[in-house]
Amino acid sequence: MPPFGALFGLRSINDPAATCKKARGLINVEVRAHKALVLNPDKPVAKVTANVQGPDCPLPGVNGVTLADGRKGFGPYHLGNYTVDLVFPPDIQDRYDLPTYPVVPQSKNLTGGIATQYLFLVVWHWITFQVRDLANQPLDGLDYRLKYQAPIGGAWNQIEAQKVPGNGNIEKVEIRRGQYKLQIPSFTNPVWSNPKIVVGTAVTLTADASGLDAGDTGVFQILDAFDYGAVTHSIPATVQAGGPGLILQASWTPQAAQLGALKHSRVVFRAKAGGAEVLSGVATVYDIVNVPVTYGDGSAIVTPVKVYFSDGTVFQANSGGGQLRTEWPWKERALRAEFTVQHVNIKVAGTPDGDRLVNRL
């Protein structure tokens, strides 16, 4: 338990060194930061070590660290000239442009009975990304990632993942010196490896990716080409290196069971990841159907055959062994077939004449 008087900063009147409090002063150090040449807005700077030297603070002086409000008080000290200098700790010093705008120690004579202000203004590092459309209007609400790389290079570290604010400006202040990378996910160039998709045969789906990172997960959705709300099948995918940059890619071997909800042969895919998506062009799904091509007595017809389907596609091939290996558009109907060499026409299911396989003319 300290002496009673010590609790209130009092000294004994019997102490020959006692000094009237009015003959002493306080030191109030305040550190604030702002953008170069722009004083407002500004922010307090915490964790800065203030070093005070003066009559009551002989070398090496008295140290204190600024608080959240950027301030640190010292004293009371006997009057005299006191010098305050700042030391920025390593973990924050590169947030301020101290080489260009160095902190200069301040020396002032204390005034008795009041606090003498030592205000230090430092300049922070900043960066602003202006997200705009082609008409230079702000775009907002987009997912973005902000990454940092030290001036000496090395790895990029993500420091933020947010949505672009309403004014389209991503503004960061009191940031560390170095490189900053803004990533806004997007996809371009969605392509099927083959626009003819055959049930049971693998096809590759690819979209060029930007603003994403290798290892990001995404998905390819197979959609009804005429109803984007109808997802026929989904294929997980991962962003990976490919071409000059990154791609989202997956291999898909369509199965009949995956296409059950599809009402016709036309599909598109939607590539999605990280808030970005893109639609591919239309592709046609085919099934391989072996259609008997025979005379009434069952003997094989060997002939070029042309088959017209309800989606407008035309399939042409040669029959052999009594069969025609037909690339049949998914869930479409064969409307007509032509045996071009032997001048034979057939009509397949659904015609007004009934379901006759071959009708020799």
Place this chain on the structure above:
Amino acid sequence: MEFTDQHDKVVPAPLPSTVQVSWSQPRAWHGDTVTIRVRTSFVKNGYNIELLVFPDGSVNSFDGPITKPIQNNQLDHQYKIDWKGKVIPANTNAFKLTAKVVELNLTSALSDPMLVDLSPPLFSA
């Protein structure tokens, strides 16, 4: 898209917009109502989309512009095929679309065609 620069910079981040347009069905009858679907990327809400209808193979539109605002990068416009007063090249039965983002002067590629039977059907004997 990626944009990189160092501290103490204003970094422009222009995003390239895209626009796609398609019919909601591959074929239709005259008088049907179909959906024209527009999908965009990096287009602001409220920007206007101009739709034009072309005979397949022609650079001259015969219907439109139909102007509608876009929201959330998509527009589904209900379109009635009512071309009685339109001048359409003879024997045309395939029709395509374009969509233009007016404020960006950005026009889509031609859509895939939609087949519309405009001629009286011919029946075999």
